[in-house]
Amino acid sequence: MSLRAVILITLQHEPGTGYDILQRFKTGLSHVWQASHQQLYRELDRMRGAGLLTCETMPQAERPDRKVYRLTDAGRQALDSWLADPLAASPVRQPLFAKFFAWEHWPEQARHQELAALKEQLKERLATYADIEHEWFSDPKALTPGQRAPWHTLRLGQRLTETWIEWLEEVMEEQQE
Amino acid sequence: MSLRAVILITLQHEPGTGYDILQRFKTGLSHVWQASHQQLYRELDRMRGAGLLTCETMPQAERPDRKVYRLTDAGRQALDSWLADPLAASPVRQPLFAKFFAWEHWPEQARHQELAALKEQLKERLATYADIEHEWFSDPKALTPGQRAPWHTLRLGQRLTETWIEWLEEVMEEQQE
DNA sequence: TATTCAAATGCAACTTGTTGCATAAGACTA
DNA sequence: TAGTCTTATGCAACAAGTTGCATTTGAATA
Numbered sequence: 001m002s003l004r005a006v007i008l009i010t011l012q013h014e015p016g017t018g019y020d021i022l023q024r025f026k027t028g029l030s031h032v033w034q035a036s037h038q039q040l041y042r043e044l045d046r047m048r049g050a051g052l053l054t055c056e057t058m059p060q061a062e063r064p065d066r067k068v069y070r071l072t073d074a075g076r077q078a079l080d081s082w083l084a085d086p087l088a089a090s091p092v093r094q095p096l097f098a099k100f101f102a103w104e105h106w107p108e109q110a111r112h113q114e115l116a117a118l119k120e121q122l123k124e125r126l127a128t129y130a131d132i133e134h135e136w137f138s139d140p141k142a143l144t145p146g147q148r149a150p151w152h153t154l155r156l157g158q159r160l161t162e163t164w165i166e167w168l169e170e171v172m173e174e175q176q177e
Numbered sequence: 178m179s180l181r182a183v184i185l186i187t188l189q190h191e192p193g194t195g196y197d198i199l200q201r202f203k204t205g206l207s208h209v210w211q212a213s214h215q216q217l218y219r220e221l222d223r224m225r226g227a228g229l230l231t232c233e234t235m236p237q238a239e240r241p242d243r244k245v246y247r248l249t250d251a252g253r254q255a256l257d258s259w260l261a262d263p264l265a266a267s268p269v270r271q272p273l274f275a276k277f278f279a280w281e282h283w284p285e286q287a288r289h290q291e292l293a294a295l296k297e298q299l300k301e302r303l304a305t306y307a308d309i310e311h312e313w314f315s316d317p318k319a320l321t322p323g324q325r326a327p328w329h330t331l332r333l334g335q336r337l338t339e340t341w342i343e344w345l346e347e348v349m350e351e352q353q354e
Numbered sequence: 355t356a357t358t359c360a361a362a363t364g365c366a367a368c369t370t371g372t373t374g375c376a377t378a379a380g381a382c383t384a
Numbered sequence: 385t386a387g388t389c390t391t392a393t394g395c396a397a398c399a400a401g402t403t404g405c406a407t408t409t410g411a412a413t414a
Contacts, residue, residue: 001370002272009279019392032275034268039371041394066392083283086291087272089298091211091401094330095179095264098209102186103326106260114263121266149280153271156344163340167333178400196362216401218364243362268371359412365405372399382389 002087003043006033008052008071008079015070018044028132031125031157044069052078112175119168122161129158179264180220183210185229185248185256192247195221205309208302208334221246229255289352296345299338306335 010016010024018041025034035043044067047053052075058066071079096118099106137143137151187193187201195218202211212220221244224230229252235243248256273295276283314320314328 002270002275003370005272006275009275012279012282017392018394022392029278031269032271032278034270036372037392038373038394041392043370045394079279080282083276083279084287086287086294087276090270090272092208093179093211093267094209095182097327097330097334098179098183098186099260099264100326100330101206101209102189102256102260103323105189105257110261110263117263146280149277150274152344152348153274153277156341157274159340159344160337163336164333167329167336171329180400194362195364199362213402214362215364215403218362220400222364355414357412357414359410361409361411363407367403367405369402370400373397374395375397376395377393379391380389381391382387384385384387 003033003035003039004047004052005079005082007040007043007047008075008082011053011069011071012076012079015068017066017068028136030128030132031154047075050074112172115168115172119165119172122165122168125161126158126165129154129161179259180210180212180216181224181229182256182259183212184217184220184224185252185259188230188246188248189253189256192245194243194245205313207305207309208331224252228252285352289349292345292349296342296349299342299345302338303335303342306331306338 006029007021010021010029016024018037021040021044022035022037044053044055048055048069051072053069054072056068056070058068096114099111099114133151133154137147137154140148140151143151183206184198187198187206193201195214198217198221199212199214221230221232225232225246228249230246231249233245233247235245273291276288276291310328310331314324314331317325317328320328
């Protein structure tokens with residue numbers, strides 16, 4: 001399960017709480033992984049149970065306790081073996097493509113709305129990429145290899161999104177004729 | 178659940194058995210949806226239970242029965258409302274990107290093997306696209322809108338895959354320096 | 355002739371992810 | 385002052401997807 005590995009990665013340098021990890025998912029890792037808080041809290045507890053993480057409870061005056069998780073040696077080892085193992089190919093699932101295969105039954109209005117909304121989402125995603133790039137990778141030439149690698153993932157995300165948008169525009173234009 | 182909708186789409190023109198649908202997933206729909214046979218058989222039975230499909234058992238001499246499924250009116254209606262409903266955005270999950278965020282701990286050999294294997298997979302995918310295009314969309318200009326729409330999905334699949342390959346080549350080249 | 359492969363179907367157990375609900379305190383806002 | 389937002393945590397039920405196993409027949413192979 002990759003969620004586990006992603007958690008290990010987010011915690012390898014700085015320990016943190018479930019909520020901290022959620023915030024990292026929402027900002028600098030939003031093009032890499034997304035998970036709900038329920039998933040995260042459950043998984044953190046299981047990882048602690050499996051000995052991959054330790055949990056230090058920080059009591060806060062008149063507030064719920066903060067539970068700070070940090071990697072154990074077993075956790076570091078689990079991360080290493082995950083890195084060494086090549087990933088399985090993920091199955092293709094493109095529900096939008098499926099709609100294109102039911103073109104005759106897809107009402108024109110619903111179709112246009114859906115494609116327009118998607119285009120907006122993709123543009124927002126580009127804006128998010130730009131934010132991340134600005135905040136974390138403002139000077140690509142000065143990056144160490146370890147910093148440069150994550151930057152590459154951002155670039156691919158950008159290019160893929162651009163490819164999608166171009167395609168959408170072509171398809172939508174063809175519809176207007 | 179989109180699997181249900183994809184099944185409805187594959188059955189809307191020609192009825193078929195679970196195995197038939199599997200074959201369609203493996204050939205002309207491989208860039209749209211993939212599912213295991215267990216998933217399919219289970220889902221078909223549930224859809225019959227929900228009244229979306231009828232099942233006609235065709236006894237075959239000295240062979241297991243063929244169960245031919247076909248859409249009911251309720252099935253057609255379910256497909257229509259799925260088409261009218263805009264799709265929810267799917268959560269981002271890029272385990273490969275995560276590995277880039279653990280660059281220092283990702284052994285050079287494992288990294289190279291993984292990226293090279295991925296490049297091969299992507300090139301095979303391009304070959305599959307070319308096969309599908311050749312078989313189903315050999316003359317794009319002669320296509321009706323209903324045939325042209327699925328062709329667009331193929332084109333996007335191709336472009337996205339090409340974008341991935343270009344990026345991989347750049348990243349791998351940078352590693353060799 | 356014995357073995358293996360492909361066609362065709364399915365059950366059961368398990369893992370992963372989603373949805374709905376719940377708590378509790380401080381800070382903001384109408 | 386009452387309501388909502390953010391911080392911070394979690395349980396329980398459910399839906400979706402995976403893994404492992406099992407069956408029957410014909411056709412191909414050794």
